[in-house]
Amino acid sequence: MPSGEVHAWNILNRKPVIVRWDKGVITELTTTDKSPNQNKWIGPPLVDLQINGFAGVDFQQDKLSSEQLIHATSELENSGCNKFFFTLITSEWELMIKRLSKAKQLRDRNTKLQKNIVGWHIEGPFLSTENGYCGAHPSNLMLEPNEARLTKIREITGKDPVLLTMAPEIESGLAAFSKARELGFQVSIGHTNATENIIRRVTSGGQTGFTHLGNGCPTELRRDDNILWRALDNGSLTYSLIPDRWHVSPTLFRILHRLINNNSIYYTTDAMAAAGSAPGKYQFGHLELEVGTEKIVRLPGTSNLAGSALTPINCIHYASEMLRCDWQVIWKNYSTIPAKFMSLENSFEIGAPAEFVEIKTSPNNSIDTISIHSH
Incomplete structure (x- = not known):
């Protein structure tokens, strides 16, 4: 019309x-x-900056097809999200590059995918190898974020928006944040045990995110000094949260919203293939994961979480439920705030595209x- x-x-x-x-x-x-x-x-549609797969489709595969991507995208739209970042997690570097290149080609050949896949999120392999901080990412595949690797990502993605999650304390980490900004990437700290001083040095260089605060760290932390306190103490970060009630407990979710400026919080599902699908076994990169009726995604035989089976509309439902507020109150945390963080067009105003x-x-x-x- x-x-x-x-x-x-x-x-x-x-x-x-x-x-x-x-x-x-x-x-x-x-x-x-x-x-x-x-x-x-x-109002404005939902925007998710971290989609690893959806509706039975795993983005961490070598045989991803246009039909699979269109299916995942259509199901995301059915859940209120029409803009998302195609996300790749840690794997062998050569495989990651091939997967990114193929996904970029598939996107650029299809008008619908061009409209919905509005950027790329690279989460790994430039993360901490420390036990607990690497999470579901295989520590043996972590690499130094040298200039050649960062430049390769930019060569493949062209002028598209890119969100790059890295641990700044690893070898060449601080230099990588600086180079990433030169290349036009939006940078985010994640899967990290960075010191207070290192976090401060990263944020002094410009706008910085913190990827899924409360996740990517050990289940047990020192009470007097830990990555959560250091991240919260900084005050200039933009934090993503996964409101599935498991990555962040309802109590902590409420506390974080009291401590952090609301305009510095955005939500993500961190969805993998099981999201929007029935319980069962799903592939997530190297891993075969089993998702039960409670929709918790864990590494086999451990209590470690590995992505989520959360859908965008349930993200809104659970967030408002945990905060004990109407869903309208937190809609911007999953629409206009992530869009602004990545300089995307998602405004609901005169002159904006008629998408709502x-x-x-x-x-x-x-x-x-x-x-x-x-x-």
Whole structure:
């Protein structure tokens, strides 16, 4: 539909709004005194910066097809997310490069994939080898983030946005953060046991993220000095959280929201192939993981988590449930805030693309249906 209008409640400010668009662009967004249907809401689509796979499709494979990517993308849209970062985790470097190159080619050949895969997240192999801090990433495959490797990532991705998660304390780590910024990457600290001083040196160089705070560290930490305290003490980081109730407990989730400026928190599912699928066995890179009915993804025989089976809309549900607030309150943490962190277009304003979610709620304000409109 090249033009049209919607009268609904604005998710971001909870006020009645009339939205009109023409030729795929929002031309009017007017707050009105006239109340719309009580259960109809409109706002920006969800944005996920860390998708390792979805709906039975593992992105960490050598035979990924266009059909598989389109399937995963369509299922993400059905859950309210129409923009995401295709994420690769630690593997043999040559395999990672081949997988990134193939995914880039598949994306560039398909209009739908170009629209939905808006960037690339490289999480590994430039991470800590310390037990507990490497998480599900194989420590024997970690590498030094030298200039040649970083440049290779940029050669493959061209001008696309790239989020690079690294541990700054490893060999050449600090220099790598500086070089990554020169190459136009957005950098994020993760799977790390960096000291307070090293974290400060990284953040002094510019905007820095912290990948899935509360994950990528041992289950037991020193109470007086640990990576959580150091990350929180910095104050200038942008933190991602996985609101699945397992990576971060409900109590810690609430505490983090009290300690951190809300505009410095964004959500991610860290989804792998089991997300949006039935319980069972799923491949995740080198690993075969079994996901039970509770949808917790663990390394076999351990208590270590390995990605999540969380869907985007459940991410919103669990986050609001843990914070004991309405889902509208935290919508921006999974839409406009991650988009801003990566300088993506995802605004809900005049002149922006006419892409939005339309939500219908039940009388108790729970989400009944969600659909994405792209005009």
